[in-house]
Amino acid sequence: MTVTELSPTRAYKVTGPRVLRSEWAKFWSLRSSWITLGVAVVLLILFGAIASYTYSSDAPASGGPGGPGSSSGDSTAVSLALTGVTFASLAVGVLGVLLSAGEYSTGMIRSTLTAVPRRLPVLWSKAAVIGPIALVLTSIGALAAFLLGTPGLDGEKIALSLGDDGVLRSLAGAGVYLGMVALFGVALGTLIRSSAGAIASLVGILLILPGLASLLPDSLYDTINPYFPGNAGQAVYALQQSSGSLSPGTGLAVFAGWVALALAGAAYRLSKTDA
DSSP, rough: HHHHHHOOOOOOOOHHHHHHHHHHHHHHOOOHHHHHHHHHHHHHHHHHHHHHOOOOTSOOOOOSSTTOOOGGGOOOHHHHHHHHHHHHHHHHHHHHHHHHHHHHHTHHHHHHHHHOOOHHHHHHHHHHHHHHHHHHHHHHHHHHHHHHHGGGGTTOOOOOOOTTTTTEEEEEEEHHHHHHHHOOOOOOHHHHHHEEEEEHHHIIIIIIIIHHHSSHHHHHHHHHGGGGGHHHHHHHHHHSSSSSSHHHHHHHHHHHHHHHHHHHHHHHHHHHHHO
């Protein structure tokens, strides 16, 4: 009697938790995951701290959640701390794209889908891995940027503390927004199946689309502008609701709707077309 006969090969069933563990291991085994997440957090902290320490009530603000061109009177300690959110969003969005579209570039997706024939658990597991990781790490980065920048605003009228109304909600909102941007990147990568094309689409949708829409008639632009993904996302972490923008709760719902729509499109293509 052979050893094989004594110890027959066990057949392992493909389950959701096992697919999730596989995607978790795959995510952390990639050097790009560590680098891109580190870049996102560093950008958040660095730009936020620099904006706070270089703030002058007499100088125009460089942007922040209020958007480029905001006056210094629109700035708050929170908006300065979150100056790096736009740059961090590109980093986590690109990471989401690479996590999904990267497998199509290398051909690894064929092995993945052979191991998981039902396909959709792969997409959900990728989203379940990157979303919470991006949310937690960027929330920590936003909090660190605020705390590091607080001494630089000592004595300024815009100075705030963590206990002030809306501060923690805004900092947490930045993390929630960036976590959803990572999910958006995963969806676009799966839908487009090209890293370059998905990254270009991500940048275009979040940053360029609102600018192009300004060419529309003013009445139409004012109506639809708050509902663009990037603008709705900014409302999630804005400390104060500006004129013409959505409330944080509405902005969260709108941006989550865009992400859900992209994930639905990605799921349909993944389940209906060959890799």
